[in-house]
Amino acid sequence: MKVTVLGAGVIGVTTAYQLAKAGHEVTVVDRQAGPALETSFANAGEVSFGYCSPWAAPGIPLKAVKWIFMKHAPLILRPRMDRAMLSWLFKMLSNCTSERYAVNKSRMLRLADYSRVSLAAVREETGIAYDERMQGTLQLFRTQQQLDASAKDVKALAADGIPYEVLDRDGCIRVEPALRHVRDKIVGGLLTPKDETGDCFKFTNALAAKAVELGVQFLYGRDIKALEVDNGQMRGVLTDQGPIRSDAVVVALGSHSPLLLKQVGITLPVYPVKGYSLTIPIADAGRAPESTVMDETYKIAITRLGDRIRVGGMAEISGYTNDLPLARRGTLEHSVTDLFPGGDVRQATFWSGLRPMTPDGTPVIGATRIRGLFLNAGHGTLGWTMSCGSARLISDLVSGRKPDIDTSDLAIHRYAGA
Incomplete structure (x- = not known):
């Protein structure tokens, strides 16, 4: 055919x-x-079979209101008279219930776990290399409230048989030793050990x-x-x-x-939800992540890709725009330097891409x-x-x-x- x-x-x-x-x-x-x-081209680099959740979740509408007043907000809405945008936002909000979240996350985990097996098969049959690592994703919590709220994700992971581990502060440092330099800034984390990293490009x-x-x-x-x-x-x-x-x-x-x-x-x-990334050369391997650290406060992933760190995240709803506001770069720089100080962000490459998001x-x-x-x-x-x-x-x-x-x-x- x-x-x-x-x-x-x-x-x-x-x-x-x-x-x-x-x-x-x-x-x-x-x-x-x-x-x-x-x-x-320059996405976050995380291959997140376990850390796999819909953006539409219980509490997101209230959080979105709070994020309006945050300097380093994970969600940015630049509204316009766009019927497609308004329709998509309405449908997304209708998915922000506990029942819809459970359904959506379950089928996302089903597809992601199948993709884990499929990626391994492609790697085996082709032998291609792409700065891959198989050391998991650490969802990092800066507050006890974030750690407590992860219970719904733990429940979904357990229901679908996805391996996970809830960690205290010392457990996080065991997984990501460079976090010892900022131990007082974290309270715990959720590790999904089957997750991988790699350069998508x-x-x-x-x-x-x-x-x-x-x-x-x-x-x-x-x-x-x-x-x-x-x-x-x-x-x-x-x-x-x-x-x-x-x-x-x-x-x-x-x-x-x-x-x-x-x-x-x-x-x-499907509507574009813009994301941003920085690619930073590693100056001190002892102060760099081993795999992917997801900063839950800012919804930013910090990933090791060979001799580089890829910092990616944020969700900006602004239509089909590809501008690079300095304020977005500032958010990425703040997250990575706060958790992994010592890198020279002045040498970073700044990029944006349009993620194709469904409401669910x-x-x-x-x-x-x-x-x-x-x-x-x-x-x-x-x-x-x-x-x-x-x-x-x-x-x-x-x-x-x-x-x-x-x-x-x-x-x-x-x-x-x-």
């Missing part, structure tokens, strides 16, 4: 790789000059090369103009350099997916009402984490095979009116 994958980020490239392994003739189309040059480029070896064709520098549909059946894609005929199309365009799908009458509730936190993976049109989008902050599992699922669905895990609640049909 001829399959066209739209998007060459980590989701698109892993999808193309799995489809090629399944025996399909695969073409990947992207407007950039190479793989992983947008949201996959390196991984995506290395896997793209393996996909080429399997026969995948990458068409870079092409703007995607339209999906070509005839009598409810996909016929291909129209680009600025002409049409591409195919039997099936997988849309993996991240935050830009809804804009293309709107043309064929499909409403995908779970990506949209599966078929649509148009025959031959499939979606693999909306992974939010967890695209790197869920990429390999999502790719295997969509490959199975395109191929007409039964996936290894339940996908019935992952497709777009879970949204009324979609």
Whole structure:
């Protein structure tokens, strides 16, 4: 079967790789000059199979009000007269209940755990390297209130059989020795030891090369103009350099997916939630993290990537903007220097990317009402984490095979009116 994958980020490239392994003739189309040059370029670097939670959670509306008055707020809302933004915000707020949180987190953990197995398989069969480490994620709590509130996450982890460990201050220092320099600033943590770290950009480029070896064709520098549909059946894609005929199309365009799908009458509730990162060279390894530390106060991940530290986080709802406000850089610098003092943030590279978020936190993976049109989008902050599992699922669905895990609640049909 001829399959066209739209998007060459980590989701698109892993999808193309799995489809090629399944025996399909695969073409990947992207407007950039190479793989992983947008949201996959400089993300936080954490592969969080256990630290995997919806942003829509009980208490978030009240916290959001408090965050308005914080200098280093984890959530920034820059409202505009945008129907898509307002609709997305309303749907997200409707998911901020205990019942919805439990449902959403459970299916996210299901997909993330499947992706853990899938990533290990890709690593085994390709031998690619990407500054990977397998030392877990430490969710770090600065207050007793944060530690107490983690009980709901512990309950969800236990229910899904995901390994975890609740740590006191000394336990956190045992896992991340550099925290001994700031021991008085922390009270405890939640360790998910199966989590990993790695450079998503390196991984995506290395896997793209393996996909080429399997026969995948990458068409870079092409703007995607339209999906070509005839009598409810996909016929291909129209680009600025002409049409591409195919039997099936997988849309993996991240935050830009809804804009293309709107043309064929499909409403995908995905909205860009902007994140920021710093990449800092390590000057003193003894004052650097060993793996990923998630600063719960500021919702910022501090990750070891080879000889660099990647500091990533914040959620800014401001539409399709890619500016780099100095205030956001200040928040990242504050978190990393407060926990791991000694690094020279003046040498850091500052970056932003648009995370494709669904209102319930779970990506949209599966078929649509148009025959031959499939979606693999909306992974939010967890695209790197869920990429390999999502790719295997969509490959199975395109191929007409039964996936290894339940996908019935992952497709777009879970949204009324979609």
